[in-house]
Amino acid sequence: MFWDRQNETLDRDSLKKLQLRLLQKTVKQVAKSPYYGALFKKEGISPDRLKGLDDIRRIPFVSKDTLREQYPYGFLAVPKEKIVRMHSSSGTTGRATVIFHTASDINEWAELIARCMYMVGVRASDVFQNMMGYGLFTGGLGFHYGAEKLGALVIPAGAGNSRRQIVLMQEFETTVIHIIPSYALHLLETFRSLGVDPRKDLKLRMAFIGAEPHTEETRRRIEAAYGMKVYNSYGLSEMNGPGVAFECQQQCGLHAWEDSYIVEVIDPETLEPVRDGDEGELVFTSLKREGMPIIRYRTRDLAHIYPDSCPCGRTHRRISRIKGRTDDMLIVKGVNMFPVQIEKTLMAIPEVGSNFQIILDKKDDNDLMTIKVEVLGSMFTGDMQHLQGLRKRIIEELRSEILVTPEVELVEPDSLPRSEGKAVRVIDNRKQWG
């Protein structure tokens, strides 16, 4: 069941020695980037000053803001010609972040994904339907390359187009799928309308879910509805994408690959490491990347590490399901976004007043995002078409910025609640976090 038995079961001491060696190599590599080059010079940091893994704490954290400030090439550690792929977050210049990959990086990433898939039983004889968004998102292409490396038959279906997804599953006898949990539940309606019972009429044996927070209960619901095993997948584009941590067949925590990442758990207030097993913010350092390695990236994801060993025999420690965020980032239909992106977009439209609200609901297991926008009284001319056009324009501008299409409701000026202190922009009625 091991793609790479030697590394997956490496004893803790050897694993730590490996990490230190790779960390020193990474520090040497990032020194070639404008950002780290300047930082190391200023702080007097060099690889030989890292005598033990704890010395990593001499190196400052990297936050999303740091990446934004350094956009686009501040973190690049190799000549641009050596880069073969980039992945980017949503947002226009100033709020977007980008990650660059060399051919070696792409290969290492695919290796990690293959390792994850092999771990839960995927083999070359499997038919893998990748139902995650392709394009600038890492979820689609990340799994695509890994599944190909493993040798499965990859159906690059992408997201959406429900009827076609089911037809593909029938015609090509899909056995494994990669999908966001809310879409997996939403698809059940389409199955019903087509008269197809996924438990009896298909060959599905497992699914990987990720990209949005979900509860243990949701996972079990999908397992029951489809009659297959469902495994939790974790990743972030700053650390490649998917493949950072993945459940083994025990389905009790996700093994974070410690030969490829150093995992720290910190108190988001004090920034100090928490006690073993306590909940805190996950911080990752890449160990095998050369194009754009990142040291001590603050994920803003809250989780804890399981202190005990796993029955599967892997020595790489497990992280728990993500419990929440330490910032105001929203995840809607598997897509990350920040309320400030919505604010910025709305404020650029003259007919829009200064008050708005983001309301998130779950409708039939789907994320529904409604943005209430106050119309500016002075801009009202009594023209119905103008208002309809305005609403359409707001939807288009928002979709272009956050990459998700929201519902927009035009409301009367001064009708949205105002608060004394910080404006309550987001009302999240979903109960997502595990």
Add this chain to the structure above:
Amino acid sequence: MAQQVCIFAENKPGRLERITKILKEARINMRAITIATSQGFGIIKLIVNDPEKTIEVLRSKGLTAYSREVIAVLMDDQPGGLHKVAEVFARKEINVEDAYGFVVQDKKRAVMIFDVESMPEAVNILTKAGFVLLNDEELYSL
């Protein structure tokens, strides 16, 4: 030209009650009212006896109100009364954005309110064709 009062309102119960209460307290008399709704909001259009005061009073109560110029055409309250006007519009290719009508003297006189793309052009055409267009004062003296 006549003034029409337009009010922006969310498509929720209670909106009409609130507006008519304000008008009642300000002793405004309404000639005609029509409502158009779309995608969760609506525009309420009124022909009132004092459009300026109505706008003022609505705005002071926090409502989004706007005064819009419309054409008020006097017609006979007889079969064919409206057709006479519509014929002219068709012949002269005037496009009507919005229209609604009301009777002012049973079997004698009616008024049709038109919101058209090109107001000055339409006024010109209708006047030349012999129609009587009413201004605010005239609308209320009927």
